[in-house]
Structure formats: structure tokens, C-alpha cells
Amino acid sequence: MFWDTRVPVLIIGGGIVGLSASLCLSHHGIHSLLIERHSGTSIHPRARSVNARTMELFRRLGIEDRVREAGASISASMGMYYGHSLKEVIESKPRQEGPRKIPLAGLAASISPAVGTFVTQDMIEPVLVDVARERGGDLRFYTECLGVEQDGDGVTATLKDRASGATSKVRADYLIAADGAGSPIRTRLNVPTSGRGTMGYLLNILFHADLRSLVQGREFSLCMVERPEVCGLFTSINNSDRWVFHLSFDPSKGEKATDFPPEKCKELLRLALGMPEVEIDIKSILPWEAAVRIAEVLEHERIFLAGDAAHQMPPWAGQGANSGIADVQNLAWKLAAVLKGHASKGLLETYDVERIPVGRVAAEVSASVADDRGIILTKRNLAFVMGLLRRAPIISGHGYCYTSKAICVEDTSPLGGITWRPWSVPSLFLSIDGRPGSRAPHLWIERQGKRVSTLDLCGKSFVLLAGAEGAPWSEATKKVSSALGIDVAVYCAGPKGDFVCPKGEFESAAGISSRGAILVRPDDFVAWRQRRQPSDHQAELEQAMRQALCLP
Numbered sequence: 313m314f315w316d317t318r319v320p321v322l323i324i325g326g327g328i329v330g331l332s333a334s335l336c337l338s339h340h341g342i343h344s345l346l347i348e349r350h351s352g353t354s355i356h357p358r359a360r361s362v363n364a365r366t367m368e369l370f371r372r373l374g375i376e377d378r379v380r381e382a383g384a385s386i387s388a389s390m391g392m393y394y395g396h397s398l399k400e401v402i403e404s405k406p407r408q409e410g411p412r413k414i415p416l417a418g419l420a421a422s423i424s425p426a427v428g429t430f431v432t433q434d435m436i437e438p439v440l441v442d443v444a445r446e447r448g449g450d451l452r453f454y455t456e457c458l459g460v461e462q463d464g465d466g467v468t469a470t471l472k473d474r475a476s477g478a479t480s481k482v483r484a485d486y487l488i489a490a491d492g493a494g495s496p497i498r499t500r501l502n503v504p505t506s507g508r509g510t511m512g513y514l515l516n517i518l519f520h521a522d523l524r525s526l527v528q529g530r531e532f533s534l535c536m537v538e539r540p541e542v543c544g545l546f547t548s549i550n551n552s553d554r555w556v557f558h559l560s561f562d563p564s565k566g567e568k569a570t571d572f573p574p575e576k577c578k579e580l581l582r583l584a585l586g587m588p589e590v591e592i593d594i595k596s597i598l599p600w601e602a603a604v605r606i607a608e609v610l611e612h613e614r615i616f617l618a619g620d621a622a623h624q625m626p627p628w629a630g631q632g633a634n635s636g637i638a639d640v641q642n643l644a645w646k647l648a649a650v651l652k653g654h655a656s657k658g659l660l661e662t663y664d665v666e667r668i669p670v671g672r673v674a675a676e677v678s679a680s681v682a683d684d685r686g687i688i689l690t691k692r693n694l695a696f697v698m699g700l701l702r703r704a705p706i707i708s709g710h711g712y713c714y715t716s717k718a719i720c721v722e723d724t725s726p727l728g729g730i731t732w733r734p735w736s737v738p739s740l741f742l743s744i745d746g747r748p749g750s751r752a753p754h755l756w757i758e759r760q761g762k763r764v765s766t767l768d769l770c771g772k773s774f775v776l777l778a779g780a781e782g783a784p785w786s787e788a789t790k791k792v793s794s795a796l797g798i799d800v801a802v803y804c805a806g807p808k809g810d811f812v813c814p815k816g817e818f819e820s821a822a823g824i825s826s827r828g829a830i831l832v833r834p835d836d837f838v839a840w841r842q843r844r845q846p847s848d849h850q851a852e853l854e855q856a857m858r859q860a861l862c863l864p
Contacts, residue, residue: 315468315481319345319450320651322469322482324457324497325490327354328433329619329636331440333488334449335373336644340772340834342651343448345482347455347471353437356518356598357549357556359633360386360432365709365751366634367426368836369641372771375443376426382439383431389548391532394690396539397586398546399526407529423708423738424754425765432549433633460487460497462614486647487615488640493605495621501612507604507672508679511626512686514544515559515569516598517577521590522553536690537584544584545687557581560685569599602626602686604675610664616643623671628681628688629703631674638709639667645834649861654798658862662716670712677702711742713749718860720748720831720840734820746822748841752777752832753821757805758812766818769811770832773799774839774857779819779826780806781845788849792857800857831856 321337323330326348337344362370362379370376395401420427444451458470458479467487472479489497531551537544544559559580561567572580574594582588605624610617619636643663649655680702681689705711738744744751755766769775778785782804789802803810805818806826822830827845830838831853840856858864 315483317345317480317482319343319482319484320486321345321647322467322484322487323347323490324469324487325492325619325621326350326441326451326453327490327492327619328359328437328440328633329640330488330490331437331444331451332369332637333490333618333640333644334444334451335375335440335447336369336641337647338444338447338449339373340645340648342644342648343450345450345484346444346452347457348451348453349456349474351454351474353441354434355596356516357432357434357547358516359627359630360547360549361428361430361630362436362637363428363630363634363707363709364420364424364426366637367428368424368767369637371426372767373443375439378439378443379431379436380429382435383429385550386430386432386435389430389531389533389551391534392688392690393532393535395535395537397537397584398523398535399586401535401537402526402530402532405530405532409529420708422736422754423710423742423744425756425767428708457491457496460500460615462487467614485614485651488643489615489617489621490619490636490640491621493601493603493620493624495617497615498607498617498621501615503612503617504608505605506608507606507624507675509605510601510603510686511679511682512602512684513561513563513569514600514602514686515561515572515577516596516600517557517559517581518595518598519555519557519577519581520553520593520595521555521581521585523555523585523587523590524552526587527551534688534690536687539583542580542584543685543687544580545690546584557584558687560687562685569597572597602682604679606668606672606675608668610667611660616660616663618643622667623675625671625675625678626682626686626688627678629674629678630707631678634709635671635674638670641835642667648834654796655861656863659718662714662718662862665716666714669715673712674706677706705741708742710738710744710751713743713747714837715749718839718862719837720856720859722748722841722843734823736821738821746824746830746838746841748838750838752830752836752838753818755813755818755821757818759803759810764811766811767836769801769803770836771834773801773834774860775832776800776802776829776853777818777822777832778802778804778809778829779822779824780804780809780815781826782809782829784827784845784849785829785853788853791850792854795854796857796861796863798857798861831860833860 323346618639831840839860
């Protein structure tokens with residue numbers, strides 16, 4: 313068959329997840345082509361922040377500062393309120409001087425080298441576009457996917473340039489469908505979904521209105537307004553003049569999105585604000601559906617679902633975009649390993665097994681903090697408190713472990729490994745303690761005279777992190793690397809080792825002795841742990857590497 317372009321990976325969808333996929337693939341040396349049916353990036357704020365785990369990835373990609381700069385106009389905000397109008401609610405709050413501290417923010421330093429940041433989707437996507445192109449990504453906007461066919465050797469997609477009308481065919485080894493909640497690719501594949509389904513119908517109204525005199529010193533994050541004429545949620549963007557109002561409407565009462573043209577929305581906004589004379593400039597109105605739909609299968613031979621195409625969820629736990637970015641980070645290194653001949657195709661089967669449970673939990677937690685209209689609970693009651701408690705373990709993007717055939721199960725008898733766990737926040741609350749399937753522990757260490765994180769040693773290849781008396785692991789790693797034809801880096805702790813930290817600190821965090829080691833995958837997750845000195849370092853490490861890559 314003739315085709316116009318041949319690429320290793322084709323990405324359908326140029327939102328935050330598809331763009332992150334392009335960057336992750338480039339990071340691992342894999343060229344990709346991304347297509348997006350719209351002419352440019354999102355003009356709607358949508359997601360308002362990225363969590364610590366996502367910022368770890370952006371740190372690795374070298375774009376952490378650019379992402380923070382993109383969101384510099386957004387100040388950190390707190391406060392979830394409820395009332396009959398925004399004015400009524402905010403005027404009841406005292407003004408405060410200076411920036412407000414976010415509760416428990418200091419605990420993040422023990423979990424991650426990066427902290428989450430406030431940045432909206434329309435601010436971050438242009439940054440990702442620029443960086444993806446700088447790094448060789450082929451991005452084609454205003455291009456539509458008309459159809460996809462796959463066979464045993466690859467995927468063929470028919471594309472249409474929406475400006476010229478010209479069609480072309482692209483051949484790829486693999487395809488990532490990051491084409492949104494209504495995913496045409498998922499529909500064509502007849503993928504079954506589970507979950508609560510539709511919870512509510514809303515309009516995302518992006519508008520400008522100068523509310524500084526009202527909110528200055530009383531900045532807030534969310535405010536639910538409920539009155540007979542209008543029901544919805546105010547979301548602050550810059551706590552100055554840029555806002556979003558999620559207007560609830562009910563199709564069961566005959567209401568539809570087209571019943572709310574801009575002038576009608578202005579009228580309702582003034583009622584919800586409680587400010588009948590305020591000047592309002594509506595920038596856009598986007599209908600959306602609060603829903604939970606989890607794809608039952610993410611891997612379809614050579615096609616993989618990611619982001620909202622894989623797990624649609626309400627935005628109230630801050631997991632939508634962040635979960636999608638975690639999807640493609642998990643998938644990108646696996647595709648790279650298979651394309652380079654380092655792993656068997658069986659490794660790609662672990663994408664489903666590892667990511668579906670994480671997406672399901674994120675979606676269920678997101679839904680649990682919403683009311684029967686699909687809007688986040690803001691009334692101070694038991695349901696509100698329980699929602700906060702359910703969100704807490706996942707809000708940073710950590711707190712989950714993978715289980716798959718690429719994760720080496722360890723014997724934790726007789727006490728289930730409880731005696732190996734350090735009494736620390738990462739260990740006790742997020743299971744970050746060196747166990748296989750968990751994200752590798754973060755510690756600030758010194759390497760070559762610089763203060764870095766243990767996570768800074770990871771990210772490109774497999775990495776073996778050994779205790780202070782783990783010198784035999786260095787030679788074993790070289791031999792395994794040579795035998796498998798795969799780069800495996802090795803670092804030993806200790807004053808005479810490859811990185812320096814207080815005595816026993818790394819070993820405690822990783823749950824190993826000074827002669828033990830953990831094997832970390834390119835996505836920072838622990839594939840295998842050897843707590844003590846083995847009888848044969850090389851044999852055990854090679855066996856672990858083969859399992860981690862699904863090799864015979």
C-alpha cells in the first residue's frame with residue numbers, strides 16, 4: 313500500500329495529553345507525528361493547575377521554569393464557598409494582607425523535588441507546542457483523521473488538511489489516541505466503557521470582568537452560586553478580571569446549550585455575581601458534560617487510548633489532564649523500548665494493567681466530590697469533608713502502585729514488609745518506600761558537587777540505585793547491560809559512592825540494607841528490589857531486567 317508519510321508513532325489529538333506524548337517520545341529518541349483537528353491550541357482555561365508528579369516530568373524534560381512562567385499571572389488561591397451570589401459571599405470575608413500560605417505545602421518537599429503550579433490549559437499548551445517543535449516533533453494542526461486501519465505490521469491513517477481539503481495517508485508502527493472524551497478512535501474500535509456515565513450538563517463561560525475591588529485581599533478558588541434563576545460555579549483564573557462560570561442546565565426540563573446565547577449568559581452572570589451594573593465581556597462559551605467513563609481496554613493491538621479517551625472524569629479532583637500526562641509517560645518509554653528492540657511486545661500489554669486501575673480511582677474520587685448536577689460540593693457538610701479526605705492521597709499525583717507482569721513481586725513474609733518501611737510521610741501515606749511498583753523515593757543528595765534529587769538520576773534508561781556497600785552491583789550492572797544490549801545506569805550511595813547523603817538515609821527510604829539495591833524504570837517506578845546482598849548479583853539483576861522488559 314502507498315502512503316505519504318511513515319513514522320514510528322502517530323498521535324491523534326493535540327491537547328495537553330497529545331503534546332505531552334510527543335515530548336515524552338522525543339525524550340526517548342522516538343520521532344512522532346501529531347495531528348489536531350482544530351487550528352490551534354485550546355482557548356479555554358479548562359484545567360487550572362498541574363500537580364507535583366506532572367511537574368516532575370516537566371522538570372525532567374527541562375521545561376519546569378517555562379511552565380511556571382506561563383502561569384505567572386495566576387496567583388495561588390484557596391477558598392471553596394457557597395451562597396446566593398458571589399458578592400454576598402465574598403463581602404462576608406475579611407481582607408487579608410500578603411499572600412496566603414497553602415496548608416501542608418511544606419510536606420511536599422519530602423515527597424517530590426517539584427511542586428505543583430497554577431497554570432491553565434490555554435497557557436500551558438502553547439509552551440508544549442513550542443518545545444515539541446524545538447525537539448523535532450512534527451505537529452500538524454487543522455488536520456483531521458478520517459479513518460484508521462491496522463494490521464499485524466502497523467497502522468494506516470487517512471488524514472485531511474481542513475484548509476486545502478487535500479487527503480493523505482500516514483503509516484505508523486503505533487498510534488496513540490489522545491482525541492478527547494468523545495474519542496472518535498475509541499468509538500470506531502467499539503471500546504466498552506464503565507462508570508457513572510453522565511452526571512450533569514454545564515456551559516463553561518469564559519469572561520472578563522473587573523472584580524478587583526471586591527476580591528482583593530479576599531481571593532478565592534471556587535464559589536458555588538445557587539438561586540432560582542441560575543445555578544453554577546465561579547472559578548477564579550487570575551482573581552482580578554479573568555473568570556470562568558460553569559452554568560448548570562437540565563435537558564430533562566427541555567433546556568439545551570443553544571438556549572444560552574451570550575446576552576442571556578451576561579444576564580445570568582450579573583445575577584450570580586450580585587452586581588447588576590458590572591461590565592462583562594464574554595470570550596467564549598463551551599458546552600461540556602460532567603461524566604465518568606472508563607475504557608475497559610486501552611491497548612488495541614497497535615492503538616492505545618490515553619487521557620480523556622481512556623478515562624473521562626469531572627475536573628474537581630484535579631486529575632483529568634494530570635492522569636492523561638501520566639498515561640503517556642507510562643506508554644512512551646515502553647513504545648521506545650519495543651521500537652528499539654530492547655523489549656518484547658508483551659511490555660505494551662502492561663499499559664492496560666497498570667493505567668486502568670489508576671484512571672478508575674481518579675475518576676471515582678473526582679465523581680465522589682460532585683453533587684447530582686456534576687458540580688463540586690462546596691457546602692460545609694459531611695459529604696464535603698469526606699470528599700476532601702478522598703482527594704488528599706491523590707492530589708499530588710502520587711499515592712498509587714503498579715502491578716503487572718513487568719513488576720517483580722517480592723517476598724514480604726513474615727510481616728508483610730512492615731518492618732522495612734520508614735516512618736515518613738511518603739512511606740506511610742503514599743507508599744513511596746522502594747517497594748516494586750511504587751515511584752522511586754525522592755531524596756536530596758549531592759552528586760558531583762551539585763544538590764540534586766535521586767529522581768534526577770533516572771528518566772532516560774533503567775537505573776540501579778544501590779546502598780553504601782553496593783559496589784558489587786556496579787560490575788554486575790555493566791555485565792547485564794552488555795549481555796542484553798541495553799543501557800543500564802548504576803549509582804551507589806555513600807561518601808565514596810556516586811552520590812552522597814546522610815548515612816543510611818537512602819537505604820531507609822528505599823527499604824534496603826547497605827548491600828541492597830532497587831531497579832528503577834525510565835518512568836521512575838521501581839521494577840525490582842533486592843533488600844540484601846544476593847548470592848549472585850549478575851544473575852538476579854539479569855532476571856529482573858528480563859522480567860521488567862518482558863523478555864524470555
